[in-house]
Amino acid sequence: MQEKYTDAKPTNSAKKGGEEVKILDGKSLALQIKEEIANEVRQLTADGHRAPHLAAIIVGNDGASQTYVASKEKSSHEVGFTSSVYRMSESTSEQQLLESIEFLNSDPDIDGFIVQLPLPKHIDEQKIINAISPNKDVDGFTPINVGRMVLGQECFVPATPMGICTLLKRNGIETEGKHCVVIGRSNIVGTPVANLLSRKGFDCTVTLCHSRTRNLAELTRQADILIVAIGKPEFVTADMVKPGAVVIDVGIHRIPDESKKSGYRIIGDVKHQEVDPLCSWVTPVPGGVGPLTIVSLLENTLLAYKRNNK
Numbered sequence: 001m002q003e004k005y006t007d008a009k010p011t012n013s014a015k016k017g018g019e020e021v022k023i024l025d026g027k028s029l030a031l032q033i034k035e036e037i038a039n040e041v042r043q044l045t046a047d048g049h050r051a052p053h054l055a056a057i058i059v060g061n062d063g064a065s066q067t068y069v070a071s072k073e074k075s076s077h078e079v080g081f082t083s084s085v086y087r088m089s090e091s092t093s094e095q096q097l098l099e100s101i102e103f104l105n106s107d108p109d110i111d112g113f114i115v116q117l118p119l120p121k122h123i124d125e126q127k128i129i130n131a132i133s134p135n136k137d138v139d140g141f142t143p144i145n146v147g148r149m150v151l152g153q154e155c156f157v158p159a160t161p162m163g164i165c166t167l168l169k170r171n172g173i174e175t176e177g178k179h180c181v182v183i184g185r186s187n188i189v190g191t192p193v194a195n196l197l198s199r200k201g202f203d204c205t206v207t208l209c210h211s212r213t214r215n216l217a218e219l220t221r222q223a224d225i226l227i228v229a230i231g232k233p234e235f236v237t238a239d240m241v242k243p244g245a246v247v248i249d250v251g252i253h254r255i256p257d258e259s260k261k262s263g264y265r266i267i268g269d270v271k272h273q274e275v276d277p278l279c280s281w282v283t284p285v286p287g288g289v290g291p292l293t294i295v296s297l298l299e300n301t302l303l304a305y306k307r308n309n310k
């Protein structure tokens with residue numbers, strides 16, 4: 001994560017209220033990166049090597065988890081990876097899950113795998129994550145990979161923070177010396193992205209906010225780059241944003257909407273209608289961070305393939 005990208009061009013732009021607001025178009029960028037991965041996989045298989053193999057374990061029938069795993073599987077196929085999904089029932093015991101993880105850890109044909117979260121309540125999530133081999137931990141959730149990331153060592157970076165970094169880099173957004181305010185300190189988004197953006201290569205000055213932060217709006221109004229991962233629909237309003245800020249909305253919420261064929265629409269943690277006109281750059285929801293999250297998982301799998309087959 002040390003290198004800087006300054007050569008990339010804006011992916012899209014739109015006129016809002018007379019001001020130019022550039023859209024951080026995750027959907028197009030994800031397609032472009034998938035094409036790059038697919039080309040590499042085509043070359044590998046043409047040279048007689050096997051394709052990279054990503055596996056996923058899903059326990060139970062949570063609807064959102066089923067959707068996420070299905071889209072990871074679809075994306076894997078699109079780039080030419082082999083993909084396996086191990087579906088286990090809601091009543092699977094912790095021991096059975098640990099045994100499945102051990103099986104995947106030792107299968108030489110599997111380069112990386114994920115255990116889709118959340119897990120049923122009777123299973124200790126941290127115990128399960130700790131059992132994943134750090135060499136196959138393409139979600140970057142194991143303590144070894146988190147520790148390596150914090151130390152700036154070779155590791156697997158968690159997919160969503162990695163996707164946010166990719167969006168900034170590939171769009172040539174200047175980060176050095178900028179004040180980045182992150183709302184939310186989860187282990188999968190807020191904390192790792194705050195760490196990554198404060199490191200050499202990005203060189204932001206980072207403020208990490210959470211539910212005990214005082215005067216939140218006062219802090220967010222100082223942000224050159226505002227990253228919102230709070231999990232509350234349309235929480236960030238115009239009065240919380242500095243004109244000209246870069247705003248990254250990580251939130252995903254399904255809101256019932258009878259006008260849609262699906263019966264719902266997706267909104268984020270930012271009230272885009274009023275915030276977007278203020279921004280220099282902004283991620284749409286959907287089509288911003290989400291597509292980059294899946295692509296980052298594919299990038300980590302390709303990396304695992306290369307590292308594990310040296």
Ligand code: NAP
Nearest residue numbers: 160184185186189210211229230231250251252289290293
């Ligand atoms: P999370 O684990 O629920 O964490 C939410 C964070 O927000 C916590 O750190 C919490 O603080 C903080 N918070 C809650 N209320 C607050 C308030 N009033 N003021 C300031 N901070 C507050 O959420 P997450 O897993 O990081 O996910 C965040 C959102 O991103 C969700 O909508 C999720 O669906 C979405 N997401 C999207 C992707 C993607 O690919 N686009 C990936 C992952 C997650 P405390 O720590 O003090 O409780």
